Amino acid sequence: MSRGPSAPSTPSLIRRLDENPLITPADVRPSLPALEVVSVFNAAAARVGDEIVLLLRVAERPRTDIEPPAGAMTLDLEGPEPMLLPLPPGRRADELVGMCFLDAAADPVSVVVAYLPRDLPGLDLSDPRTIRYTRAGPMAEATLGRRGEMRSSRKAHGTPVDYLSQMSHLRVARSTDGVHFTVDERPAMAPLTHLEEYGIEDPRATLIDGTWQITYVSVARLGITTSRATTTDFRTFGREGLIFLPDHKDVAIFPGRVGGRYVALTRPMPQSFSRVCGIWIAFSDDLDTWGEHEPLALPRWQMWDEVRTGASAVPFLTSEGWLELYHGVDRHARYAMGALLLDADDPSIVIARSPAPFLTPEAPYERVGLFADTVFSCGHVELDDDRIRLYYGAADSVVAAADLSVKGILASLREC
DSSP states (O other): OOOOOOOOOOTTTEEEOTTOSOBOGGGSOOSSTTEEEEEEEEEEEEEETTEEEEEEEEEEEEOSSSOOOTTOEEEEOSSSSOEEEEOOTTOOGGGEEEEEEEETTSSSOEEEEEEEETTOTTEEOSSTTEEEEOOBOHHHHHHHOSOSGGGGGOOBOSOOEEEESSEEEEEEEEESSSSSOEEOSSOSBOOOSGGGTTEEEEEEEEEETTEEEEEEEEEETTEEEEEEEEESSSSSOEEEEEEEOSSEEEEEEOSSOBTTBEEEEEEEOOOSTTOOBOEEEEEESSSSSEEEEEEEEOOOTTSTTSSEEEEOSOOEEETTEEEEEEEEEOTTOOEEEEEEEEOSSOTTSEEEEOSSOSBOSOSHHHHSSSSSSBEEEEEEEEOSSSEEEEEEEETTTEEEEEEEEHHHHHHHOEEO
16 A cells, blocks of 8 residues: 655665664564564663663564464453453464463463454454454344354444554663674563553663663553663663553653653543644653643644654753654654754753654665554664664564764754
8 A cells, every 4th residue: 555755864864774674573582482473673772881782572473384283262252351262173274363462360470372263253454463353233142142153144333442463572682783683582571460461562761870761561451551660781670560541652751850850751642532642741750650741742734743743762962952753653654753852951842843754664674564664763872972873663573773963853853
């Protein structure tokens, strides 16, 4: 499907690394034998000692290269809670879609693998990231009674319920040159609670007083929440708990206090009225309780960020103010990257903003993948007085990087 013309990247601002993509699913070992790695992307970035560390989002799904094993399970989705049932015998892998989720009630918690028939009425697989199911209406249920061959005549309507086709965890990768990475064998942080039923995603890491403050998205049937974790070495992690209620994501904490308070960029996801999804700002005295929420940079009609905006990399201070590299989405569902310049003393004031994106999906690994035409960053590292290296997810599938000129970005902004 055509997504419309792309604005060309400006050579003076950005240089993609020749080695891109830097990390692919083939570089990451699955967390369980029953799973396969589909994507590795959207990594937090940090410089720790002599190493550059990426905290990767690793998305997995049930293996598609084997038939369902003996004892495989399916889900009855008709009730208020999904119910695990034995998968009827004789169903082939090409007739099924696999999904996995955390059973937080088990002791210890465990990942459950289940399979759904692709021809299940009410099942929508049009978005490769989501399994959407709409229950059949009560009239059809009363008429049909039993499930089986007659089930195909049931009509689905009502509120759809979304499940994820992949389950994500966070994995560490390390490098001495910022280009060639070694990925840890095991997850650094895996789903652990009922609020992380479908996985944990999109981390961002901010260094404050010697401790890395990590925000990450927790996904479950109850909603999309944001939680906080801490580390000093990216080897051991402390879980500090939920900090933003559903539905909320794209939280990036500023490095240190500004005017005596901590500051974060956030992205609430309202489901009422106009459903405007844009960048907000919030303040805190303790990193746990946040208030004074205000819209900061909302979508702009008929521009490259007209549908959604959200924080990407952690903001950093320049000679002209706080610079935030953010993502925007247009009407063709194309994700691109631009910048905001915020007042150094009061970051709730927007000084300037990108009239056009500095990074758009152009390379093959950005145009083709799990979700095409997407560039999305969660972190960067400083290279010298002017250049930074932006690590970004490409097509929701691989990790790539580009070197940017901070002076060039600042010069490209348009005053608000």
